[in-house]
Each structure stands twice: as structure tokens, then as C-alpha cells.
Amino acid sequence: MAIKRLFIANRGEIALRIVRAAQALNIETVVAVSDADRDSAAARLADRSVVLGPAQAAKSYLDPRLVVHAAKASGCDGLHPGYGFLSERAILPTLCAQQGIAFVGPAPDVIDSLGDKIQARAMARAAGVPLVPGCDGVATAADARREGDRIGYPVLLKAAAGGGGRGMVIANNGDEAEAGFHRASAEAVAAFGDGTLFMERFVPEARHVEVQLMGDGKGGVVHLGERDCSVQRRYQKLIEEAPCVAMPDHLRKQLHASACALAASVNYRNAGTCEFLFDVKRQEFYFIEVNARIQVEHPVSEMISGFDLVQEQLRIAGGAPLSVTQDQVRLSGHAIECRINAEDTARDFMPSPGRITRWAPPAGEGIRLDSHMSEGAMIPPYYDSMIGKLIVHAPTRDAAIDKLDAALADFRVEGIATTIGLHREIIAHPDFRANRIHTRWLEQVLLADRKGAAA
Amino acid sequence: MTHKTNVDQPVDHVRLLMEEFTRSGIATLHLRAGNFELLLSNDPAAPSLSGAPRTGQPPAPAPMPIPQAVVAAAPAAPASSHAAPAAASNGIPDGAIVISAPNLGTFYRAPKPGAAAYVETGGKVGADDEICLIEVMKLFTAVKAGQAGTIVAVLADDGAMVEAGQPLFALVAD
Numbered sequence: 001m002a003i004k005r006l007f008i009a010n011r012g013e014i015a016l017r018i019v020r021a022a023q024a025l026n027i028e029t030v031v032a033v034s035d036a037d038r039d040s041a042a043a044r045l046a047d048r049s050v051v052l053g054p055a056q057a058a059k060s061y062l063d064p065r066l067v068v069h070a071a072k073a074s075g076c077d078g079l080h081p082g083y084g085f086l087s088e089r090a091i092l093p094t095l096c097a098q099q100g101i102a103f104v105g106p107a108p109d110v111i112d113s114l115g116d117k118i119q120a121r122a123m124a125r126a127a128g129v130p131l132v133p134g135c136d137g138v139a140t141a142a143d144a145r146r147e148g149d150r151i152g153y154p155v156l157l158k159a160a161a162g163g164g165g166r167g168m169v170i171a172n173n174g175d176e177a178e179a180g181f182h183r184a185s186a187e188a189v190a191a192f193g194d195g196t197l198f199m200e201r202f203v204p205e206a207r208h209v210e211v212q213l214m215g216d217g218k219g220g221v222v223h224l225g226e227r228d229c230s231v232q233r234r235y236q237k238l239i240e241e242a243p244c245v246a247m248p249d250h251l252r253k254q255l256h257a258s259a260c261a262l263a264a265s266v267n268y269r270n271a272g273t274c275e276f277l278f279d280v281k282r283q284e285f286y287f288i289e290v291n292a293r294i295q296v297e298h299p300v301s302e303m304i305s306g307f308d309l310v311q312e313q314l315r316i317a318g319g320a321p322l323s324v325t326q327d328q329v330r331l332s333g334h335a336i337e338c339r340i341n342a343e344d345t346a347r348d349f350m351p352s353p354g355r356i357t358r359w360a361p362p363a364g365e366g367i368r369l370d371s372h373m374s375e376g377a378m379i380p381p382y383y384d385s386m387i388g389k390l391i392v393h394a395p396t397r398d399a400a401i402d403k404l405d406a407a408l409a410d411f412r413v414e415g416i417a418t419t420i421g422l423h424r425e426i427i428a429h430p431d432f433r434a435n436r437i438h439t440r441w442l443e444q445v446l447l448a449d450r451k452g453a454a455a
Numbered sequence: 456m457t458h459k460t461n462v463d464q465p466v467d468h469v470r471l472l473m474e475e476f477t478r479s480g481i482a483t484l485h486l487r488a489g490n491f492e493l494l495l496s497n498d499p500a501a502p503s504l505s506g507a508p509r510t511g512q513p514p515a516p517a518p519m520p521i522p523q524a525v526v527a528a529a530p531a532a533p534a535s536s537h538a539a540p541a542a543a544s545n546g547i548p549d550g551a552i553v554i555s556a557p558n559l560g561t562f563y564r565a566p567k568p569g570a571a572a573y574v575e576t577g578g579k580v581g582a583d584d585e586i587c588l589i590e591v592m593k594l595f596t597a598v599k600a601g602q603a604g605t606i607v608a609v610l611a612d613d614g615a616m617v618e619a620g621q622p623l624f625a626l627v628a629d
Binding site: 068 | 557558559560561591592594618621
């Protein structure tokens with residue numbers, strides 16, 4: 001049954017984005033807020049807001065019982081979790097089902113199995129999705145050489161028993177694999193009491209590529225192309241673009257087919273993303289994980305497809321079939337998104353909460369801003385520092401970069417520090433223009449050069 | 456902010472802040488750290504503390520010498536509620552303290568259906584007395600009075616959903 005009144009269990013720009021999508025579908029909206037977000041843009045735009053608890057997320061946005069109780073008590077028949085917070089916790093759809101509330105997301109068992117790394121890899125393997133070549137039971141130095149030769153160098157050796165960086169060794173050839181085995185195994189024995197190692201191919205310069213999916217929960221899945229999210233700092237994405245122009249068409253087709261096969265194999269319902277590592281040198285891609293929610297960077301896929309992903313999420317959660325077939329999906333042009341954070345890049349990206357004294361964003365054709373900010377708005381210190389996403393769309397990647405540069409130059413924010421200046425530096429860099437970037441490029445090249453210049 | 460003065464007690468911190476505030480000529484200083492909140496203001500129309508009731512109208516000027524200091528510190532217990540001086544409006548008597556909901560939930564005045572209410576208007580309570588329940592998906596949390604006194608008004612309906620910070624009772628302290 002179509003959702004009539006939607007509970008929005010999130011904050012910031014995505015809460016506002018969901019309110020707007022619901023309003024476009026004539027769905028009433030109730031926004032959950034913490035005490036710190038009483039006056040948020042989403043709360044003001046929604047039909048109603050309810051205060052869950054104090055500012056600390058653990059006592060408001062992160063309490064699933066509190067959230068579902070509020071949804072039920074405010075008469076909602078649907079709940080959208082947004083991203084982050086409780087969006088990938090199976091308890092939320094479980095509680096929603098008990099209360100007769102439609103959860104805008106996958107079934108609880110699908111969330112659980114995709115959220116478990118080992119189960120997700122097994123499901124990917126069963127669906128024929130390529131995984132990073134590796135071996136889990138390396139017990140001797142001779143094993144290490146034999147498996148290294150088979151997998152292809154460089155390889156990463158790490159303790160099978162433990163996580164983190166302890167006992168991790170990179171080997172570039174057979175001799176290094178044997179020597180590395182002795183070192184890593186000794187460390188693994190010392191740390192975990194078990195010297196068995198795990199080995200996998202190491203990709204020094206990889207791109208992060210992901211496929212946007214939409215599933216109906218009955219095996220029907222469409223994709224809306226891929227995104228390239230290789231500009232990262234400490235595994236946090238800063239810039240995302242679509243399509244991934246570094247990937248040739250034949251590989252792109254395989255990438256899309258892999259992602260759709262995995263989603264179809266679990267009867268995936270909702271918007272979702274299948275993430276891959278793209279080894280540009282070898283021209284191969286490997287499965288990383290599935291994100292079972294709408295993602296921060298969903299607008300770049302919307303810009304190249306003209307398709308509203310959040311509205312589709314709401315329709316599907318209300319029981320509607322997919323509104324498009326794969327043949328009807330038309331991708332055109334190039335889109336780039338910058339995440340604008342309230343952070344001081346000169347002070348190691350220290351968060352910069354406070355009041356915005358001036359907010360003058362760019363506007364124009366092919367320019368989109370997803371933000372909950374305005375002049376006089378307060379950025380509370382309790383949550384993440386993202387204050388908006390600037391997205392541009394143009395016929396080609398070069399034209400999109402030019403448009404983004406002009407838009408960033410026009411973007412005036414005062415009162416707090418932002419990452420706008422850093423984004424201008426990134427897109428002005430010859431490596432970005434020539435698309436010679438990888439997931440560690442920002443830290444190893446641009447930020448390293450910056451530090452060198454400051455010293 | 457750093458001070459050379461040696462301050463050990465929270466009350467000394469507040470006194471020091473008040474002195475600095477008076478000297479600085481700043482109109483309003485609002486400080487919040489954990490459960491502690493402090494508002495110093497020369498402006499009678501200054502916004503109330505977050506723990507104080509929101510009446511939809513500017514709070515009445517307090518009959519206190521300027522600068523005025525209002526300190527709201529919620530007890531550390533999980534079932535604690537915010538308590539703050541009430542404005543003289545919404546039927547809340549002068550000098551009464553408002554006891555607010557610590558989180559969203561269903562407000563119950565009695566320990567179980569059909570039982571007598573924990574407290575009626577005019578009833579005396581001790582600081583540790585339970586005065587109502589807040590239920591979140593069958594999980595019941597008791598709210599304590601926080602201060603000894605007399606309940607002078609019940610501000611929410613039994614069985615209704617209350618939001619975090621919503622006034623539940625008005626209490627005149629002993």
C-alpha cells in the first residue's frame with residue numbers, strides 16, 4: 001500500500017532531500033529531530049517534527065526503539081532511515097514490521113547478510129561477481145611463494161586470525177613472499193597465537209567504482225550506471241563522478257551485470273550500491289561490499305539519468321513495481337559532486353562548527369546544491385561536518401570540471417571554515433584533469449605537496 | 456579561554472565567568488557542556504535555556520539584579536529530567552520548576568493501568584520519588600521529581616506522546 005505519512009529518521013541535507021521527495025509524491029512528512037536540530041531546515045519544511053531526545057545521537061537518532069515508537073505514535077505508515085545512523089541496522093526494519101510500518105529499505109535478513117563481510121563475499125562468489133584473488137590458509141613459506149606466484153605480485157600477507165594493520169606485509173616477488181611469511185607469521189603468533197596467514201593481491205593504485213542499483217524485492221533490478229569515487233581522504237569520499245570514464249565499455253558492461261546479478265540473487269529491495277575496486281593496470285575489478293541504503297553521492301547518478309532515486313525508494317517501499325525497465329534508463333553527459341564539509345583543511349581537517357554568517361551558493365543550469373544550510377544557520381558540534389553537496393552536470397567530463405570550477409569560485413560561505421578551497425585545488429590539478437587519480441592520490445600527492453609547501 | 460586564576464569548584468567557575476562577563480560588556484553569553492548549561496544575559500528578552508519551557512512568548516523579565524544567571528544542571532541518573540525555573544505563564548505559578556520529559560515516549564501517570572496516579576496536583580514529593588513513566592516500545596522508564604516540593608500542575612495528558620523537553624509537571628520546591 002502506498003505510504004501516506006512518512007517518518008524521516010535522519011537529519012541534515014538528506015532529511016531535507018527526503019521531505020522534498022515525499023512532498024512531490026503527496027506524502028505527509030514527520031521529521032525526527034534531536035534537541036539540537038529543533039530548528040533544522042527539514043523540521044521547518046515538514047508537516048511536523050518530533051523531538052526524540054537530547055543532542056547526543058545515542059539518545060536520539062541512534063535509538064531504534066525510540067525512533068520506531070515516535071513513528072508509530074505520530075501516525076506514520078512508512079519510515080525512511082536516510083544514510084548513516086540506523087540505516088543499515090536490521091533491528092530498524094524488524095521493529096517497523098512489528099508496528100505495521102513500511103521500511104524504506106531492504107528486508108532485515110538481507111541487511112544482515114550483506115552487512116557481514118564473509119557472508120557478503122560468499123554471496124558475491126555465488127552470483128559470479130569477481131573477488132580480489134586470494135588464499136586464506138597460508139601455513140608455510142613454501143605455500144606463500146606458491147600462492148604468490150599464482151595470485152600475481154604484489155601481494156598482501158596478513159594474519160588470518162586478527163584484523164587491523166598488525167603483521168601486514170607487502171611482497172613484490174617470490175623471495176619477498178617467503179621472507180614476508182616468516183616475519184608476518186611470527187608477528188601473528190605473537191599477537192594472536194596463530195601463525196596462519198591470509199594472502200590477497202595488493203592493488204597499489206586502485207580506483208573506487210560503484211554501481212547504483214534499484215531493486216523491487218522480487219528479483220527485479222535495474223542499474224543507473226556507475227560512479228567513480230577515487231578522490232578520498234582516510235577512506236572518506238570527497239568527490240564523486242559519473243560515469244567512470246577511466247573504464248572501457250566492455251568492462252563497464254561486466255561491472256553492471258555483476259552488480260545486478262548479486263542484487264537479484266538476494267531479491268534486493270530499495271536503492272543500493274555495489275562497490276568495487278578497479279585495478280586500472282590489470283583492467284580488472286573486484287567486489288568490495290554492498291551498501292544497502294541511499295548513498296550520499298546518489299545525486300551524480302540522478303543527474304546523468306534524470307531519475308529521482310529517493311522518490312523511487314518511496315514508491316517501491318509502498319509496494320509499487322520498478323517504474324523503469326533497464327532499456328528505459330538513458331544515461332547522458334557527465335556529473336561531478338563535491339562534498340562541502342565544515343572543516344579547516346589547514347588544521348588537519350579539524351571540524352569547524354558554528355554559525356554561518358554568509359551563505360551565497362552558486363546557481364545556474366546544470367548546477368545542483370543539496371544542502372540544509374542558510375544564512376544564520378547553526379552547525380552543531382555533535383554530528384558529521386558535511387554542510388552540503390555541490391553537483392554539476394555537463395555534456396563531457398572536461399565541461400563538467402569547468403562548470404564546477406566556476407561554481408566553486410562563486411560559492412561564498414563565511415563564519416566557518418569549509419573545504420571549498422580544497423575542492424578548487426583538487427579539480428585544478430593536472431592529475432585530476434587528466435584523470436590519473438586513485439584512492440590514495442589525494443593523500444599521497446596533493447595533500448603531501450601542500451604539506452611540503454607549508455614546511 | 457584560559458585563566459591564570461586557580462579555580463577548583465564549579466561555583467568558582469561560574470563566579471569567574473560572571474565577573475568576566477560584566478567586565479566584557481558582551482550582551483549575552485550562552486555556554487553548554489554536557490548536562491551543564493549556563494546563560495548570562497543583560498537582555499531581558501534573551502532566549503530561555505533549552506531545558507526551560509518554551510512558551511511561545513518572550514519570558515517575563517526576572518526580578519533579579521543584572522547580570523542574571525540561570526543555571527540548569529540535570530542530574531546524572533538516566534531517568535533524570537530537566538528542571539528549570541518556569542516563566543510565569545501557561546498556568547505555571549511564579550517560582551515553580553518545570554519537570555520535562557527526558558526523551559520522547561508515551562507519558563503514563565500511574566505505574567500500571569487502573570492504578571492510582573503516582574502524584575496528583577497538590578501532592579508532596581521527595582527528590583527521589585517517581586512521579587510518572589515514559590514508555591518507549593514497552594520499555595518503561597520512571598521519571599523522578601529531582602527536587603522535594605509540591606506538584607502544582609500536571610502539564611501533559613495521561614497516555615499521550617510527549618516529546619523530549621516537553622513540560623510534564625510544575626513543582627514548587629520546599
